[in-house]
Amino acid sequence: MFYRLRSKLFLNILASEIYSPLHAGRGDITITTKGLTKTYDGVHGIKNIDLSIRSGSCFGFIGANGAGKTTTIKILVGLLKPQAGTAIVSGYDLRAEPEKVRKIVGYLPDTYGLYDYLSGYDVVDYTARLHGFERSERKEIVEFLLKKLDLFEARNVKVGKYSKGMRQKVALARALVNDPDVLFLDEPTSGLDPVAARGIEDLIKSLTRDGKTIFITSHVLPEVEKVCDSLAIIKNGTIRASGSMDDMRRKFYAPAIRIKVSGSAAGAHKALAVLGGLGKAELADGYICIPGDRDALAPEINRRLASAGISITEMSGNSQSLEDVYFKVMGE
Missing domain, CATH: 3.30.70.930 (Alpha-Beta Plaits)
Incomplete structure (x- = not known):
């Protein structure tokens, strides 16, 4: 029943491009972390990460390779358990309610793990099946997403024959299947040509305007500057600076x-x-x-x-x- 109701709401949202969060009324802050800590060998990882990310905003998390960006995302989507600290995502405590968090987040990893022998349609449809959508619901959702991401004409082509930009879009469609309240994007334009990268940036702006809360990591700083409202800079597992884009400029x-x-x-x-x-x-x-x-x-x-x-x-x-x-x- 949950998925049927969510599916109908999702389709209405997509058709009108007006967003009404399922968890409206939980407050203006969608992500809060306090003292979030995770180490792998006693040294590497993250330490005492404190974040407060407003609903309907795009947040940039930047730093060098190995600084702790992906570790932080994996904790916030429920793929890793922190050793210390707390995290609240869209009103749910990540430690106490990890399954509820997984249902209302979408995740685009830096390596998407697509099945090259499946068509673009089948990849997105398979993800929808994992989320519990019925056949008729899946058809509507998958077709809409593929059209929105300019992949519908190539829907029956195997993903192994897609360009890097097309593969990125399929992975993004997969992340959007469950109509997530919060979308985590790990290096969403990495390796893309300028045209494909611009398309992803425009989509991020559109999703933010529709009320999604987006958490993005990127090494492309001009991209972060264009799409993000606020950011944090992480170095060696600790946050060195954070704030709105204007606050950061004024401060530094x-x-x-x-x-x-x-x-x-x-x-x-x-x-x-x-x-x-x-x-x-x-x-x-x-x-x-x-x-x-x-x-x-x-x-x-x-x-x-x-x-x-x-x-x-x-x-x-x-x-x-x-x-x-x-x-x-x-x-x-």
């Missing part, structure tokens, strides 16, 4: 203004003197650099230089990418 970089003035180098030095007192102004590569926010300081900069008869030819604020933040946190 100082804004600065770059100004170029007309005239010779002497004009630039004169401008430096005029701008004294606004901050530690420096001349580098023909630009005057002043620490501070462009919007806040621009009126005063314009006033001072205009009073001194100095014309500005260019003024811009620096921008900090996630990559800059990442390397600063990692100490590299």
